[in-house]
Amino acid sequence: MKSIFPSCHVSRHSLLPTLAALAALLSLIHFTDANAQADPLPSWNDGPAKQAIIELVKATTNRASPTFVAPEERIATFDQDGTTWVSHPMYTQVMYCLERVPAVVAKKPELKNVEPFKTVLSGNREAMAKLSMKDLEKILVATLTGMTVDEFTAEVAKWIATAKHPRWDRLYTELTYQPMLEVMQYLRANGYKTYIVTGGGQDFVRVYSERVYGIPPEQVVGTAGGTKYGYDKSGKPFLTKEPKLLLNDNNAGKPEGIHFMIGRRPIIAFGNSTGDRQMLEYTKAGDGARLALLVLHDDAQREYAYGPAQGLPDTKVGTFTQALYDEAKKTGWIIISMKNDWKKVFPSTSEPW
């Protein structure tokens, strides 16, 4: 019989074993796939952090477990800056605010020669680095309030679609941590509702949280100012962002914000700095199985190294003090060593290392 493959002279008789071998090979591939799926956290090295996360999920989702948690009570909270994406050398939202200054000054020319706007407009990074907290607050108020909610959302969406991190020349939204994205997916696959609980701006993070983390806007808890309801000339209502702080979602503000916005205590919480301490304490103070974890940035090569815990360089951006490290060790929180626990840091496979 002539082969149906013109240039391939194989008889049907000899083709069968080939197909059988192919089938065996395919089953092997499927087997490998199944194996890959069996590891829900492939970017994590085997170690105490990965083990603790998997054990917590088992302890809370197995109906036979004494610490089983009903699906509706499965709440997981993630700090954002330094926990789920890069926050050095400066918080992404602060970069947004600094880059918005020219547009704000264009609308209010009287600010042109007024500090701190004058310094920001100069582009002098050294001078900008010396701005005080009070100066920074003025910049945040000028760039985050005074416009409608819809205008702000549109501005952030436009900026975040193209703004890049100076070190990697990649979009900020590409500099999320692959291991944390895997944890979020793993928790959701096990019935957990995942929340961002950030010191950053709630309205800012909500613009991209669904696309970047798979977390919808209503599951973003963040620092938030009030809004003011009003009407335009045609009588159409709109909300204006006001310079009035409603929730300072940092430190004790995190458990307060969690109670306010969610009304349930987390089962598992992730942070990376002193601003997350109270959220982790509050999480661990609940009954049953609870887990608190802190990302330690000890990987200058692949990302950054800062503490000052464990002798790492000091920083004002996402400070991880030795006191926090000691509290973690004493109370059974898990330290995630970026260097040792993470096989890879960022989602793309095209990393230079």
Added chain:
Amino acid sequence: MKSIFPSCHVSRHSLLPTLAALAALLSLIHFTDANAQADPLPSWNDGPAKQAIIELVKATTNRASPTFVAPEERIATFDQDGTTWVSHPMYTQVMYCLERVPAVVAKKPELKNVEPFKTVLSGNREAMAKLSMKDLEKILVATLTGMTVDEFTAEVAKWIATAKHPRWDRLYTELTYQPMLEVMQYLRANGYKTYIVTGGGQDFVRVYSERVYGIPPEQVVGTAGGTKYGYDKSGKPFLTKEPKLLLNDNNAGKPEGIHFMIGRRPIIAFGNSTGDRQMLEYTKAGDGARLALLVLHDDAQREYAYGPAQGLPDTKVGTFTQALYDEAKKTGWIIISMKNDWKKVFPSTSEPW
């Protein structure tokens, strides 16, 4: 052959037609069930309100519809008092606060002879009805703040499990509106996320919202005070309810609260009083298909009659002004007439009418 049923002398031969008849009967029952399921709002009379709700759902969930809405954007908001349960002669939460006064005074005996506590302790309903808003505020502060979040939740859970409405001698939680429960279920079955957006206390409603409405605590937006994070002697953290208003979820506070807590504009919103006006305006100001509805209490026999819209008796509890009625008519909001649109009011079948 001897029957396996000792006292039932039926041969296998004669049993078969019986089984066939039974099967036919069962299929008939299934058919009836399927028919019942075909009407998602069985407690609603056919009319413009029922029709508008069903049309809105079709317009937003049919992929071929030009006003199709992605599932994650399907947000439905419900005012509570007077919209999803009885709020006359007085709001349920105010009844709770009044009934808590003796316990508060027992802990703080110095309040015993101080107004307005003295009047409340007297039990004189006429005198209590004359208390000013300032007096009422003092009672709310004394009974809703100053305790831990967990203590408050436990107290409300205990009270709401037994507290009854004086007119019907039924639990307050049984005096929800069956037609509105059906709307909630219908919307959820069509991918909508249902929220309570109440002028009442967020922490109060969260205690029973899941059980009574199928709405989890994180989907309750309400008037909320701040909490304060602290530690007990053993170092265990807890949150104390503070007399500091964070969100006054009434009037313009409703769209502000919706933006703060949800971050999305509702597709459909239900209210019953002037306190809901801005929520309905905000809902209707969105693009595409949107629906705003107001329950009009025009049914003194089965529930209550109050307005003063349409010449109904005036009230301070859930006021529905003629101006609100006129705005509704002018802008295409739907008025739900309790008397004409609802076949039944309450869930139980043991209603006295």
